[in-house]
Amino acid sequence: MKRYLWMLAAMLLCMSAGAEPNRVKYPGGKCYMYRLYLADKQGTDYSLERPEEFLSGKAVERRRRQQLAVDSTDLPVSQAYVAAVEATGAEVVSRSKWNNTLLVRTHNQKVARSLSALPCVKRAMKVFTSPDSIEPPMRVNYRTEFNSWDTIARGNYGATEEQVRLLGGTRLHRAGYRGRGMTIAVLDGGFMNVDVIPCMQSISIAGVRDFVVPQSKDVFKEMDHGTMVLSTMGVNVPGLYVGTAPEATYWLLRCEDVQTESPAEEDYWAAAAEFADSVGVDVINSSLGFHAFDDKTLNHTYAQLDGHQTLISHTASMIASKGMVLVNSAGNDGMGTWKKINFPADAHDIITVGAISPNRLNAAFSSIGPTADGRVKPDVMALGSPAAVITGRGTIRSDIGTSFSAPQVAGLVACLWQACPQKSAQEIILLVRRSADQYATPDDVLGYGVPDFGRALSEGKSNSQLITHNS
Numbered sequence: 001m002k003r004y005l006w007m008l009a010a011m012l013l014c015m016s017a018g019a020e021p022n023r024v025k026y027p028g029g030k031c032y033m034y035r036l037y038l039a040d041k042q043g044t045d046y047s048l049e050r051p052e053e054f055l056s057g058k059a060v061e062r063r064r065r066q067q068l069a070v071d072s073t074d075l076p077v078s079q080a081y082v083a084a085v086e087a088t089g090a091e092v093v094s095r096s097k098w099n100n101t102l103l104v105r106t107h108n109q110k111v112a113r114s115l116s117a118l119p120c121v122k123r124a125m126k127v128f129t130s131p132d133s134i135e136p137p138m139r140v141n142y143r144t145e146f147n148s149w150d151t152i153a154r155g156n157y158g159a160t161e162e163q164v165r166l167l168g169g170t171r172l173h174r175a176g177y178r179g180r181g182m183t184i185a186v187l188d189g190g191f192m193n194v195d196v197i198p199c200m201q202s203i204s205i206a207g208v209r210d211f212v213v214p215q216s217k218d219v220f221k222e223m224d225h226g227t228m229v230l231s232t233m234g235v236n237v238p239g240l241y242v243g244t245a246p247e248a249t250y251w252l253l254r255c256e257d258v259q260t261e262s263p264a265e266e267d268y269w270a271a272a273a274e275f276a277d278s279v280g281v282d283v284i285n286s287s288l289g290f291h292a293f294d295d296k297t298l299n300h301t302y303a304q305l306d307g308h309q310t311l312i313s314h315t316a317s318m319i320a321s322k323g324m325v326l327v328n329s330a331g332n333d334g335m336g337t338w339k340k341i342n343f344p345a346d347a348h349d350i351i352t353v354g355a356i357s358p359n360r361l362n363a364a365f366s367s368i369g370p371t372a373d374g375r376v377k378p379d380v381m382a383l384g385s386p387a388a389v390i391t392g393r394g395t396i397r398s399d400i401g402t403s404f405s406a407p408q409v410a411g412l413v414a415c416l417w418q419a420c421p422q423k424s425a426q427e428i429i430l431l432v433r434r435s436a437d438q439y440a441t442p443d444d445v446l447g448y449g450v451p452d453f454g455r456a457l458s459e460g461k462s463n464s465q466l467i468t469h470n471s
């Protein structure tokens with residue numbers, strides 16, 4: 001996530017709350033984090049014959065239903081290797097079983113030599129150096145009801161009428177598919193006031209987890225980016241604001257560090273995605289993307305946009321094989337020097353979403369494709385210039401960004417899957433692509449175009465088996 005956008009939003013929130021941002025020392029003092037790539041999983045305490053020991057019953061059933069095997073990537077990292085790493089004095093703060101990696105924190109850079117010397121470590125990579133100071137989060141005041149100018153009658157959907165109708169979502173909803181029985185994980189940087197804003201109290205929230213190091217004292221005091229993302233899917237106030245999956249259940253997973261920009265956030269993201277898998281999530285929405293970091297020597301390159309070379313994209317490319325659908329924002333770099341989609345928007349077997357304006361033309365800021373290996377990106381487009389969102393202050397606002405076009409699609413993916421439960425993650429992805437208005441003639445700006453979930457529903461109901469392709 002581009003940190004300058006977060007900082008601007010933070011300043012606006014502080015100003016609206018009548019407060020000046022104050023910097024404090026970085027918690028715990030100067031530290032460094034290293035990503036350790038492990039050699040194998042020897043010594044693991046788990047077995048592929050007993051997946052229920054490391055996956056929930058829902059996750060096991062999801063794989064069974066889609067005929068997906070539990071494999072070695074599902075096995076937790078070897079605890080013997082964790083112990084060997086901790087013996088050097090480094091603290092293990094995160095781990096990824098899919099990538100077989102550990103994220104460790106230390107106050108002494110010399111420990112890196114000891115870590116690299118361990119037989120179980122193939123490679124050690126420094127991914128984070130702490131800043132000297134940060135700006136602490138601040139919870140802003142919220143409204144207990146919408147402003148009078150937010151409540152002008154605009155049909156059943158209210159402020160979201162245009163963005164839901166554009167995607168054919170109203171047809172899904174009229175047919176009774178509003179996300180019931182589906183679980184969506186929201187990977188983001190904070191969920192300001194979701195716990196107290198009245199219109200969000202009806203959202204079914206399964207739980208909250210924080211994967212950032214160090215963890216926040218309260219994710220509901222962090223930035224409201226996740227609040228706005230969640231609103232486009234989960235809020236249900238007929239006549240005022242209705243999201244695309246108002247009857248789904250949500251996990252709120254914080255994996256974006258607002259204060260810094262480092263590759264360690266890819267490790268947080270991977271941990272969040274794996275957690276989502278373990279608890280049986282169906283759809284993941286990620287309105288996050290990376291390519292440039294505080295340490296410019298760690299910046300990603302265009303050549304790496306192949307869905308595999310970076311840890312975050314390699315992780316994202318595995319999600320469909322675990323039986324989930326990832327919907328990720330394309331990025332907002334269309335008017336900058338980078339211009340391309342961010343990571344993990346380049347991943348295989350996901351739905352990457354760009355932003356359009358009401359005239360169905362691409363928003364100038366929406367990042368473009370293709371991937372380095374020539375695949376079509378973005379996949380589809382949704383309204384994001386602007387989109388109607390609910391802020392951390394509990395007010396309806398028009399805001400711009402692929403961050404808000406992606407969750408509109410994610411919510412409808414959940415509704416489509418509710419309607420077609422026999423389909424696999426790969427088949428759902430293909431249904432969405434094939435429903436788009438330029439599927440036959442995709443390009444690097446709009447991808448396959450604007451999806452029509454009503455059309456996807458018809459095809460999904462009539463076509464018992466789809467041949468998947470175009471990863």
